[in-house]
Amino acid sequence: MLSGAALMALAGCGATGTDGKAGPSGPPTVLRVPAQYASIQKAVDVARSGDTVLVSSGVYRESVAVRRPGVVLRGADRNKTVIDGEFSRANGVTVTGARSVVENLTVRNHLANGVLFTGVTDERLQGSGAGGAGYDPLDTTKFPPLKGFRASYVTAYNNALYGIYAFDARSGLIEHAYASGQSDSGIYVGQCDPCDTVVRHNTLEHNAIGIEVTNASSDLYFLANTARRNRVGLTINSNNLEALGPQHEAVVVGNTIIGNNDDRGPEQADGGFGIGVGIGGGTRNRVERNRIEDHRVAALVLRDVQGYPVRGNRVSDNTVDGGTALVLASPRTGGNCFTGDGPAVTSPRSLPRAVTSCPGRDVPLAAQGSTEAVTVPPGVSFKRVAAPGPQAVMPKARTAPARPAVDLPGAVDLARYRLPGVATGDRGRS
Numbered sequence: 001m002l003s004g005a006a007l008m009a010l011a012g013c014g015a016t017g018t019d020g021k022a023g024p025s026g027p028p029t030v031l032r033v034p035a036q037y038a039s040i041q042k043a044v045d046v047a048r049s050g051d052t053v054l055v056s057s058g059v060y061r062e063s064v065a066v067r068r069p070g071v072v073l074r075g076a077d078r079n080k081t082v083i084d085g086e087f088s089r090a091n092g093v094t095v096t097g098a099r100s101v102v103e104n105l106t107v108r109n110h111l112a113n114g115v116l117f118t119g120v121t122d123e124r125l126q127g128s129g130a131g132g133a134g135y136d137p138l139d140t141t142k143f144p145p146l147k148g149f150r151a152s153y154v155t156a157y158n159n160a161l162y163g164i165y166a167f168d169a170r171s172g173l174i175e176h177a178y179a180s181g182q183s184d185s186g187i188y189v190g191q192c193d194p195c196d197t198v199v200r201h202n203t204l205e206h207n208a209i210g211i212e213v214t215n216a217s218s219d220l221y222f223l224a225n226t227a228r229r230n231r232v233g234l235t236i237n238s239n240n241l242e243a244l245g246p247q248h249e250a251v252v253v254g255n256t257i258i259g260n261n262d263d264r265g266p267e268q269a270d271g272g273f274g275i276g277v278g279i280g281g282g283t284r285n286r287v288e289r290n291r292i293e294d295h296r297v298a299a300l301v302l303r304d305v306q307g308y309p310v311r312g313n314r315v316s317d318n319t320v321d322g323g324t325a326l327v328l329a330s331p332r333t334g335g336n337c338f339t340g341d342g343p344a345v346t347s348p349r350s351l352p353r354a355v356t357s358c359p360g361r362d363v364p365l366a367a368q369g370s371t372e373a374v375t376v377p378p379g380v381s382f383k384r385v386a387a388p389g390p391q392a393v394m395p396k397a398r399t400a401p402a403r404p405a406v407d408l409p410g411a412v413d414l415a416r417y418r419l420p421g422v423a424t425g426d427r428g429r430s
Contacts (some may be wrong), residue, residue: 030054033368040064040073040083047071052402055081055105063110066095066102072241072402075105078153078393085110085159086384092159096121097274099148099405104394106155107163109383114156114179119146119168128413138168138191138243145170145192148405153394157181158382162188163207172197175407176392179204181385183266185212193244194218196256205229206385208268210260213250215242221251221409226258231265231379232272233292238281240307246309248283252290254417259294264386267379274323274374275301281308288314289419293321297371298347302336303329314358316340319419328355328369335360347371 028050035056037043041064043053049070065082066073073093076083083092083105092107093115107114120143146169156163156179157186161177163186167170170192179186179202188211189197195216200223204210210227211234213220216337227233234257238246241315257276272278274296277287280303292299299320302310310330320326325344328336333352337360347369354361394400 032056044068044071044073045161048406050402054398055083056167059084061086061112063089064093065090066093066097066100069098069223070091070100070404072101072103072404074103074397076398078104078106078155079390081105083107087111087372091116093270095149098146101150101152102154103152104397108157108159110159111163112159113165114159114163115151115154115165116401117146117149117166117169117172137241140243147171148408150405150408152176155388155391156186157388158385160382167191168246170194170196171408172198172405175201177202178388178391180388181208181265181382182207183382184269185209188212189216189220190214191242191244192216195220196409198223198412200224206262206265208232208266209235213237213247214239214245215247217244217248217250221412222250222252222255224254226256227260228256228258229262230260231262231268232278233260233276233282235278236282236285238305245308246281246283250285251414252277252285252287253289253414254420256420257290257292261296263377264380266382266385267357271376273297273376279310279313281305281310282313284312287318289417290318291420292318295323296374298324298327300325301327301329301371309334311335316358317419320344324372327371328365331368333360333363333365335362407414
């Protein structure tokens with residue numbers, strides 16, 4: 001969703017520091033902060049397509065707006081190059097320049113987002129809080145999507161909304177990121193169709209939600225991520241207050257979604273807790289070959305939402321363990337199917353064959369499923385979630401050539417993503 005707070009956050013860009021004119025013509029170069037430029041913003045304002053803004057270790061107290069295309073913003077050390085919002089600035093990095101990249105750095109302590117990729121460029125709209133009820137229906141004609149983006153080796157923690165947020169953006173890749181302590185979600189993909197985006201090899205923990213998807217559809221893949229110790233692991237939703245609904249055709253394969261019963265993270269806004277994967281009004285999504293275990297409420301919840309029934313989703317060949325495996329909260333089967341997941345407790349208890357074989361068929365349910373009531377522990381402020389330890393750094397960050405976000409996300413071979421094995425230490429507190 002694009003809340004009123006998030007809209008205001010989009011405008012938080014810090015000082016520009018230059019007149020915005022391009023630097024000298026010539027081959028791509030490296031602009032060094034602070035050796036050559038006193039701030040990150042001053043460097044990105046003069047960077048040309050293909051340039052790298054290389055930021056040395058240190059704490060940088062600024063919000064950065066990357067408006068130019070094809071700029072690679074890179075930290076010299078993921079764990080020591082830190083953009084700190086000090087709980088007073090909105091966003092760490094806002095990217096509206098097509099094909100630009102954020103990699104190998106940390107963003108923390110922001111009042112909205114750690115890193116934001118978006119096609120919404122009107123700062124007057126961004127700062128107005130338009131939407132009234134907390135949502136702004138996207139004008140997809142006025143604000144066409146940002147085309148080409150990448151976040152790699154980014155650590156995002158203790159941000160008030162999202163760690164890494166792709167809104168009205170397509171042709172992207174989010175990989176090797178770590179996100180914790182977000183009040184909403186670690187990674188959020190919203191309002192794109194087709195998205196042409198891959199989210200892979202990321203770790204999300206101690207967030208209200210690990211990964212969140214709303215009105216984001218088609219050619220959208222979540223592969224080999226680990227969502228553990230959040231309140232909810234992964235959600236896929238349709239929202240009738242936003243553009244591009246209903247959501248459809250996302251692919252969730254090869255992920256480890258374990259122990260999302262966290263009592264040390266922020267409270268989820270809708271009270272969600274103890275759920276592995278939730279699909280609210282989503283259609284024709286595939287959830288296959290995931291390890292979804294140890295959830296106090298349910299491994300998977302499929303439910304109707306206002307304006308959008310949950311329809312045609314395929315849930316197959318997952319490993320599901322601990323508590324209720326599937327809740328189908330709809331008066332009809334809706335062509336959803338649930339198969340190959342082993343013996344499982346479901347709600348309703350007895351699922352008709354229309355659900356237990358794929359493709360599913362649409363027939364009435366004798367009883368609608370429901371989630372079990374559990375005592376939900378109170379959440380903590382996003383400001384109080386413990387900082388993470390060091391994360392794996394980008395190889396050869398100081399010398400690697402720039403790779404702008406061109407021709408992304410590339411070919412996706414789902415056969416490469418098998419059912420994950422059992423990993424020690426992934427269980428959440430309960």
